[in-house]
Amino acid sequence: MTTMLPRSYRAILPGMVAGVERRGISDDLAHGQIVIVTFRWLMVAAGFVFALWNPGPVAELRMQILVIFALAVANFYLHSQLLMGRPSLDLVVYAASAADIALITVLVASAGGFTSPLYIFYYPAVLVFSVVFPTMVTLAFTAGAMSLYLLVSQPALSAEANLHMLGTRLLTLGAVALCGAIYWCIERDRRRGVVGDRGQTQEAAEDLFFGQIVIIVASWSLVVACTVLVLWNVRNEFELVTCIVPVAALMAMNFFLHGRYLLGRPANRVLTLTAAVLNLIIITVVVFGWPGLQGLQSQFFVLYYPLLVAVAFVFAPTVSLAYTALALVAYIAACLLVDTTFLTSGREVELLVQRLTTLAATGALAAYYWRVQRARRRAVAATQTADNGVA
Numbered sequence: 001m002t003t004m005l006p007r008s009y010r011a012i013l014p015g016m017v018a019g020v021e022r023r024g025i026s027d028d029l030a031h032g033q034i035v036i037v038t039f040r041w042l043m044v045a046a047g048f049v050f051a052l053w054n055p056g057p058v059a060e061l062r063m064q065i066l067v068i069f070a071l072a073v074a075n076f077y078l079h080s081q082l083l084m085g086r087p088s089l090d091l092v093v094y095a096a097s098a099a100d101i102a103l104i105t106v107l108v109a110s111a112g113g114f115t116s117p118l119y120i121f122y123y124p125a126v127l128v129f130s131v132v133f134p135t136m137v138t139l140a141f142t143a144g145a146m147s148l149y150l151l152v153s154q155p156a157l158s159a160e161a162n163l164h165m166l167g168t169r170l171l172t173l174g175a176v177a178l179c180g181a182i183y184w185c186i187e188r189d190r191r192r193g194v195v196g197d198r199g200q201t202q203e204a205a206e207d208l209f210f211g212q213i214v215i216i217v218a219s220w221s222l223v224v225a226c227t228v229l230v231l232w233n234v235r236n237e238f239e240l241v242t243c244i245v246p247v248a249a250l251m252a253m254n255f256f257l258h259g260r261y262l263l264g265r266p267a268n269r270v271l272t273l274t275a276a277v278l279n280l281i282i283i284t285v286v287v288f289g290w291p292g293l294q295g296l297q298s299q300f301f302v303l304y305y306p307l308l309v310a311v312a313f314v315f316a317p318t319v320s321l322a323y324t325a326l327a328l329v330a331y332i333a334a335c336l337l338v339d340t341t342f343l344t345s346g347r348e349v350e351l352l353v354q355r356l357t358t359l360a361a362t363g364a365l366a367a368y369y370w371r372v373q374r375a376r377r378r379a380v381a382a383t384q385t386a387d388n389g390v391a
Contacts, residue, residue, distance in 0.1 A: 025087055025088075025089060025090060026090055026134075028132060028133075028134070028184070028188075029087070029090050029093050029132060029133070030087045031372060031376060032128075032131065032132030032133075032369070032372070033078070033082055033087050033088065033093060033132070034082055034372070035128050035131065035132060035365060035368060035369050035372065036093065036096075036097065036128050036129075036132060037075060037078055037079045037082060038365065038368065039124055039125065039127075039128045039361070039365055040071065040075040040078075040100065041075060041079075042124070042361050042365075043071065043100075043121060043124075043125075044068055044071055044072045044075065046121075046354075046357050046358075046361075047064070047067075047068045047071075047107075048065075048068050050350060050353075050354060051064040051065060051068065053346070053350050054346055054347055054350055060110065063110070064107070067103060067106070067107070071103065074096065074099075078092075078096065093132075094133075094137070097125075097129055097133075097141065098141070098144070100125055101122075101125060101141065101144060101145050101148065102148075104118070104119075104121045104122055104125060104145075105145075105148040105149065105152060107121075108149065108152055109152040113152040113153050113154075113155060113156060114152070114153035114155070114156035114157070114162060114166065115156065117351050117354055117355075118354075119149060119169065120302075120354065120355060120358040121358060122145050122149065122173055123172075123173060123176055123302075123305045123358055123362055124358055124361045124362045124365055125145070126141070126142055126145055126173055126176050126177045126180070127176050127177075127180055127309055127362055127365060127366060128365055128369075129141045129142075129177075129180075130142070130176070130177045130178075130179070130180025130181050130184065131180045131183060131184055131366075131369045132184075133184075134184075135181050135184065135185065138177055138180065138181045138184070139177075139181075141177075142173070142174060142177040145173070146170050146173060146174070149169075149170070149173075150166070150170070153166055164228065164229065164232045164233065165299050167228065168225050168228070168229065168299070168300065168302060168303075169299075169302055171221060171224065171225050171228075172221065172225065172302045172303060172305055172306055173302075173305075174221075175217070175218060175221035175305075175306035176305050176306050176309050176362075178217055178221075179214050179217055179218055179306055179309045179310050179313065180309065180366075182213060182214055182217060183211065183214055183313045186210050186211065186213075186214075187373045187376075187377075190206070190210060190377060191376060191377055191380050203374070203377075204316070207314060207315070207316075208266065208268075208269055208272065208314060208315075209266055211313050211314035212257070212261055212266045212267065212272060212314060213261060214309075214310045214313045214314060215257075215272060215275070215276060215310040215311065215314055216254060216257055216258050216261060217306075217310070218279075218306040218307050218309065218310035219250070219253075219254045219257070219275070219279055219307075219310075220254060220258075221306050222250065222279055222282070222283070222303055222306070222307065223247065223250055223251050223254060225303060226246075226247045226250070226282070226286065226303075227244075227247055229243075229286075229290070229300070230243045230244050230247060233290075233291060233292065235291070239291060243290075243291075246282055246285070250278070250279070250282055253275055253278065254275075257271075257272070257275055272314065273315075273319070276307065276310075276311050276323065277323075277326075279307055280304075280307065280323075280326065280327055280330060281330075283300070283301075283303045283304055283307065284330040284331065284333075284334050286298070286300045286303065287300050287301055287331065287334045287335075288334040288337060288338060294338045295334060295335045295336075295337070295338025295339050295342075296335040296338070296339070296342050296348060296351065296352060297338075298334075301331055301355055301359075304327050304331065304359055305359065305362055307327075308320075308323070308324050308327060308359065308362050308363040308366065309362060309363070309366045311323045311324075311363075312324070312363055312366030312367045312369075312370055313366060313370060316370075317367040317368075317370065317371060320363060320366070320367045320370070321363065321364065321367055323363070324359070324360060324363030324364065324367075327359060327363070328356055328359060328360060331355070331356070331359070332352070332356070335352060
């Protein structure tokens, strides 16, 4: 079964599982540490590239490079421990993850607080914590990240125009954490209920059945965010009617999906994918044509994050990564259709690449964790089969 795993995960699997209980390391963290380590390498690579792309004052650049190198050294140590089959203790993982949140906050604060574009690195960070840590720990880390971001953003909150944007960012960040926590609970229950080899067709059907609630939760977060935006920002009756109609359609579609799920008859693969694509279209329309700032200047691209996570938790990587790529193309198209002059500005091109990087990383990390969890379920099934054969 391990041949279906990512190569890096296969390399550490045999030694990682052995001796976990003896060392006092929880099983979820032992299996999930590779996802956190992968996220940190992505952060190191992205941070190094963006620090050198349009370097600021030498003092600021010096600090950024020092922090990035320190993170790389620390992550190399944790990664080497995994490669040797010795996953780190839970407390070490928690401390390193808290340092990740602190590091992102320092970078955001040093780059302008609320106006800093670096807050987007909170999204993949909260994602990997939510799928690896127990629910209460995830809640604590997410609340900590939100509180720190709120703290560094406070000077800009005197302007009313910034309040709804901060609310949207925090709402979508919470939605990513909620999707990850729900999926963590779903996978825990599925492993406990594994009975023999399910077969690929049955396994895919169960992925859709159990995971569909994650897409429903992500869709509800989109409904809430769009409703708040409409009621907060519209300036006349025409704008209210024009903007609320697609939100009402989205709500009706989600009522239908949620109702079927509650009745034990969740939507099939085609209908679920159709709903996900429609959500993607709505977000892109918001980025492209919402009253006020549009295209690259629109801050509503954050609505993509929970949706990419949800789709990656339900469908195989071949589908979810294609969906992530579609989201990236849609966002680029929306930016270009509004205004192409930003291509002449190095700062704005860097901004676009930063957003595309974190969007792609979020979808890819969620897909990677999906593969890890599938392997864990298959390992449980294989162990049961072997035990039954011996019996």
